[in-house]
Amino acid sequence: MAEPILAFRDVSLERGDKKILNHIDWTIQPKQNWAILGLNGAGKTTLLKMIHGDLWPTDGELEVLGGVFGHISIPELTKRIGWVSTALQDWLHPGDLVEKIVLSGKFASIGLYERYTQADLQAAKEVLSEMGGESLIGKTYAVLSQGERQLAMIARAMMAKPDLLILDEPCNGLDLFAREALLQRVAKIAQMPDSPALLFVSHYTEELMPCFQHVMLLKAGEVFAQGKRQALLTDDKLSEFYAAPIQLTHIGTDRIAVYPQ
Numbered sequence: 548m549a550e551p552i553l554a555f556r557d558v559s560l561e562r563g564d565k566k567i568l569n570h571i572d573w574t575i576q577p578k579q580n581w582a583i584l585g586l587n588g589a590g591k592t593t594l595l596k597m598i599h600g601d602l603w604p605t606d607g608e609l610e611v612l613g614g615v616f617g618h619i620s621i622p623e624l625t626k627r628i629g630w631v632s633t634a635l636q637d638w639l640h641p642g643d644l645v646e647k648i649v650l651s652g653k654f655a656s657i658g659l660y661e662r663y664t665q666a667d668l669q670a671a672k673e674v675l676s677e678m679g680g681e682s683l684i685g686k687t688y689a690v691l692s693q694g695e696r697q698l699a700m701i702a703r704a705m706m707a708k709p710d711l712l713i714l715d716e717p718c719n720g721l722d723l724f725a726r727e728a729l730l731q732r733v734a735k736i737a738q739m740p741d742s743p744a745l746l747f748v749s750h751y752t753e754e755l756m757p758c759f760q761h762v763m764l765l766k767a768g769e770v771f772a773q774g775k776r777q778a779l780l781t782d783d784k785l786s787e788f789y790a791a792p793i794q795l796t797h798i799g800t801d802r803i804a805v806y807p808q
């Protein structure tokens with residue numbers, strides 16, 4: 548059997564006397580795309596930082612892209628992981644051209660410090676166009692809308708041809724239509740023949756596109772439930788998860804929205 552994209556084996560993380568993540572057992576198999584839902588403070592960002600090698604387990608074993616922490620080079624690992632989050636945007640240089648920001652993804656750098664060729668720059672423009680951002684070529688990052696910035700971030704992540712693409716609340720700050728466009732883009736990436744494994748973190752069930760067939764419900768640092776979306780995105784399971792009465796609305800045939808009752 549092919550090696551998993553990642554495997555948490557009884558992983559915990561403590562800071563002082565606080566258990567931030569508690570006995571996490573979770574495996575992503577190749578060709579699976581996962582979504583993580585959890586309330587504020589559930590531990591989602593901490594979990595992602597662990598996958599990216601920014602935080603290490605205090606207990607248990609963590610394997611990512613075929614390497615077990617403690618036996619792999621973290622800088623080599625992070626080159627294989629694309630990361631899209633609005634937090635990352637604060638680090639970018641707003642005066643840079645969008646295509647150069649996309650190209651920087653190849654070198655996993657903020658700004659361009661490595662030598663690059665015109666062919667590299669052309670490849671960055673092609674990735675940007677492939678992601679639906681052709682009209683952004685030649686613009687500086689500073690003038691882009693939030694939706695356009697997120698698209699550029701996705702192109703930047705894809706530039707490195709990652710094996711795993713983490714989308715950490717990528718719809719933050721997007722209007723209804725920009726959000727839907729971004730979600731459709733994510734669904735298209737999932738359909739690409741050489742698509743990376745996708746890991747999508749959100750607070751909102753309506754953002755979980757059908758390409759996310761697997762879901763983890765994370766609650767207070769523990770896996771409340773994990774598995775196929777049909778089993779988890781239900782009225783009963785989600786009201787138990789949120790410990791509150793909810794109203795669940797179907798959107799089309801395969802998406803749902805949830806509101807407090």
Ligand SMILES: Nc1ncnc2c1ncn2[C@@H]1O[C@H](COP(=O)(O)OP(=O)(O)OP(=O)(O)O)[C@@H](O)[C@H]1O
Binds near residue numbers: 586
């Ligand atoms: N270094 C740390 N020391 C102590 N507590 C921490 C540390 N880092 C995170 N925490 C706590 O761990 C919990 C989980 O934080 P985390 O940021 O992972 O949650 P989250 O699910 O991403 O939340 P949000 O949806 O609000 O972004 C929070 O209660 C947070 O205060």
